[in-house]
Amino acid sequence: MTELDIAEVVRRAGVPASTLRYYEEKGLITPVGRRGLRRQYDPSVLERLALIALARTAGFPLDEIARVFAPDGTIRIDREALLAKAGELDRRIGELAVLRDSLRHVAACPAPSHMECPTFRHILAATAAADVPGRPKRAPGAAWNPSIPSSANEYAP
Amino acid sequence: MTELDIAEVVRRAGVPASTLRYYEEKGLITPVGRRGLRRQYDPSVLERLALIALARTAGFPLDEIARVFAPDGTIRIDREALLAKAGELDRRIGELAVLRDSLRHVAACPAPSHMECPTFRHILAATAAADVPGRPKRAPGAAWNPSIPSSANEYAP
DNA sequence: TCTTGACCTCAAGTCGGCTTGAAGTAGCAC
DNA sequence: GTGCTACTTCAAGCCGACTTGAGGTCAAGA
CATH class of the missing domain: 1.20.1270 (Substrate Binding Domain Of Dnak; Chain:A; Domain 2)
Incomplete structure (x- = not known):
């Protein structure tokens, strides 16, 4: 089981849990499942969070960033x-x-x-x-x- | 009478009247008087607005910019x-x-x-x-x- | 004199990106 | 089985810089 608990993601990405939930609501990230109530993430979420941080620094609004993520999990940048x-x-x-x-x-x-x-x-x-x-x-x-x-x-x- | 009507300031500075009123509320500018209800400004307000725009571009928040203007109308920059x-x-x-x-x-x-x-x-x-x-x-x-x-x-x- | 329209005030709304608070739940240690 | 604690949901709040809307006033032109 290589899934990351939300606490682990918080620790490794340095992003608060509230932000992760907010990003989820915005369609930027998706947990792969739950353990009890707790969100579990694929390790690739860390890469995705880095990409989001990068894009934010570049001045892209979250909405625009969300469009970069194809439904299949890959990214497609114009x-x-x-x-x-x-x-x-x-x-x-x-x-x-x-x-x-x-x-x-x-x-x-x-x-x-x-x-x-x-x-x-x-x-x-x-x-x-x-x-x-x-x-x-x-x-x-x-x-x-x-x-x-x-x-x-x-x-x- | 070299005072500028607010409409004139709007035209010359390209700043909406609502913004001028907002700046006034924040203590960034002050009209020299009124004609009827209308604010009248000293022409130096244009310079001041330019300074505000410059400071904003540099990333200074309005509160901080306000502190730059001494009560006597001069500016004092740290x-x-x-x-x-x-x-x-x-x-x-x-x-x-x-x-x-x-x-x-x-x-x-x-x-x-x-x-x-x-x-x-x-x-x-x-x-x-x-x-x-x-x-x-x-x-x-x-x-x-x-x-x-x-x-x-x-x-x- | 009367109308027009640009100004006025004050309160509330907007936008993006989160954070906070109240109330609830469940995994884990004892 | 009982607590503890860290998570959960949902709604609401916050920040800065303005903008918008309702209802009011007044200088100037016809």
Whole structure:
């Protein structure tokens, strides 16, 4: 009997039992059976949980992740979606890099008040400019949690 | 009279009126007066809104942003906090970069099923490993929306 | 003067991803 | 057989950042 008790999964995956039940409700995982009331899982659930964690880090919502799991237990990932997400990540990375550099500049800036620092004002202006037009509250294509004001290319490498 | 009507602020900042009222409730902005019922703003509110947008993109929660605005209208930013946030962004950027590369690999991988791709399995294993120990549900120091499992360096270039 | 329509207030709802609490049950040690 | 304890179910709550809806007010144009 190589099945894992839910307690074991909790221990090995570091995911709380409540989360496992929630994932089950959402169709992300399925226990292979019960011992008494207790859920028993196939060891492959650990791999699946890792995949879920990975996808979550990438910004996929649970609903979308659920669709990746075929009913037969295998996974089927849409390669186009992956590339699209990779592109999204590229943009997000660019934004965050700009932001990080801005923060470092402002931290080092000798201007008495930040508002007197020309670079800071420039960053603000750029942010405002990037923020105004269109204003897609949520990215139109794929779902991505933090609302991302577009454009990074202006100051991209 | 150089005051801006709320409608004008909505138009120029691209921020909905409901959000402006919400920000006011949170102490992030303050109208200089009213014309009838309508809020009137000092033009500097546009700069302030840009700053708020910038801070939000950096992952600062509104509460924290509010503390940046001194009662006299000036801003006072804690340089240490900025550097800390910059460090956070560095880590986040590293993670996302790994993820992006992984996605591209998987999309290009010729293995019939993703689970048969050794690289994919390696990534999963690393994710799982990074995910288990400690498990700070929310970053202990500063607040950052998506819960971020640490470590990226394991498979960094 | 009267209408229009954009603003106003206040309370409640939304969204995603969980967590928490009350009340119940069953495997295992004694 | 009796407890203990860790599980179970189900409903409700929480977080942050807003949005929505009902019902009210008022400046400006016809």
